[in-house]
Amino acid sequence: MAVNVSITIGGVEFSNPVFVASGTFGYGVETPDLVDINRLGAIVTKSITLQPREGNPPPRVVETPSGMLNSIGLANIGVDRYISEMLPLYESFETKIITNIAGFTVSDYANVMEKLEKADGPIAGYEINISCPNVEGGKMEFAVDPEMTLTLTKELRLRTQKMLIIKLSPNVTDIVEIAKAAEEGGADAVSAINTVFGMSVDTSSQQSNIATGIGGLSGPAIRPIGIACVHRIASAVDIPVIGIGGITSGSDAVEYMLAGASAVQVGTANFRDPAAGVTVLDGMIDYCEEYGITAVSQLTGALKDEP
Numbered sequence: 596m597a598v599n600v601s602i603t604i605g606g607v608e609f610s611n612p613v614f615v616a617s618g619t620f621g622y623g624v625e626t627p628d629l630v631d632i633n634r635l636g637a638i639v640t641k642s643i644t645l646q647p648r649e650g651n652p653p654p655r656v657v658e659t660p661s662g663m664l665n666s667i668g669l670a671n672i673g674v675d676r677y678i679s680e681m682l683p684l685y686e687s688f689e690t691k692i693i694t695n696i697a698g699f700t701v702s703d704y705a706n707v708m709e710k711l712e713k714a715d716g717p718i719a720g721y722e723i724n725i726s727c728p729n730v731e732g733g734k735m736e737f738a739v740d741p742e743m744t745l746t747l748t749k750e751l752r753l754r755t756q757k758m759l760i761i762k763l764s765p766n767v768t769d770i771v772e773i774a775k776a777a778e779e780g781g782a783d784a785v786s787a788i789n790t791v792f793g794m795s796v797d798t799s800s801q802q803s804n805i806a807t808g809i810g811g812l813s814g815p816a817i818r819p820i821g822i823a824c825v826h827r828i829a830s831a832v833d834i835p836v837i838g839i840g841g842i843t844s845g846s847d848a849v850e851y852m853l854a855g856a857s858a859v860q861v862g863t864a865n866f867r868d869p870a871a872g873v874t875v876l877d878g879m880i881d882y883c884e885e886y887g888i889t890a891v892s893q894l895t896g897a898l899k900d901e902p
């Protein structure tokens with residue numbers, strides 16, 4: 596039995612629901628020999644900012660039980676080089692490209708988007724990383740405030756007809772309120788979650804293991820947090836939710852789909868195996884075959900009542 600794995604989000608049809616997460620797969624051009632990227636539903640690129648950024652000082656990544664902590668600080672080549680060097684390479688990709696945008700003011704995000712829109716490259720849509728300190732809003736992150744999320748989403752919606760995804764942070768009082776603001780602002784989908792605040796300390800040097808002190812925790816350690824966030828959001832909004840956090844297998848992805856996700860992103864698992872996304876997809880197909888499910892989209896929100 597062939598399983599139909601295609602899904603549609605914001606009017607864009609994806610060959611399957613397994614994407615690779617921003618910051619964990621570079622610009623998508625670094626690993627062509629290690630993985631058949633055309634089997635991925637989409638590549639979400641590293642966050643792109645208006646100006647190039649070197650990011651935070653090292654050490655900025657450290658392993659922790661069942662996950663990793665990072666504080667990369669949005670290191671990237673900037674939108675102009677992204678347009679001149681990366682967009683032409685994407686012309687030959689069958690996999691869809693979702694460009695992730697970051698910024699420190701509303702006009703930062705808007706300027707990056709306007710440049711990308713003008714460049715008219717093969718971009719299927721945008722994912723907006725709102726976990727950045729808003730320098731105009733007193734360094735409070737866009738992600739923690741429904742009003743700021745609404746304003747940003749509206750401004751970006753005015754500038755593109757392409758698929759617009761707002762990527763939510765779990766480091767907030769109520770992620771559902773932020774998801775609703777993104778929906779009200781005109782987002783086609785939300786993705787959840789970004790990394791969770793975390794810290795680890797080297798007891799011999801008595802210093803934090805990463806230079807910035809606190810970092811972002813990712814990997815299997817955060818999977819239950821991600822699934823709970825997706826479930827709560829999917830129960831409260833009418834737009835699709837893309838599940839992210841600790842996915843390493845088909846079964847992990849199925850958990851997210853049953854809890855309400857329409858698609859998933861694989862992040863930290865790519866550092867161990869760049870083909871992790873393909874493994875996740877194959878595992879989902881095996882699951883569907885085993886349970887007689889003909890279309891992977893039927894999994895979305897199919898969770899049965901609590902035991």
Ligand SMILES: Cc1cc2nc3c(=O)[nH]c(=O)nc-3n(C[C@H](O)[C@H](O)[C@H](O)COP(=O)(O)O)c2cc1C
Pocket residue numbers: 616617618619641642663665667669695724762788789790812813814815817839840841842860861862863864
């Ligand atoms: C090293 C590293 C860099 C990341 N960089 C970004 C980024 O630039 N933009 C972004 O939106 N998310 C970034 N993320 C967050 C991931 O896209 C993802 O939301 C998070 O890691 C949870 O998924 P995972 O547990 O599968 O890794 C980064 C994560 C890691 C581990």
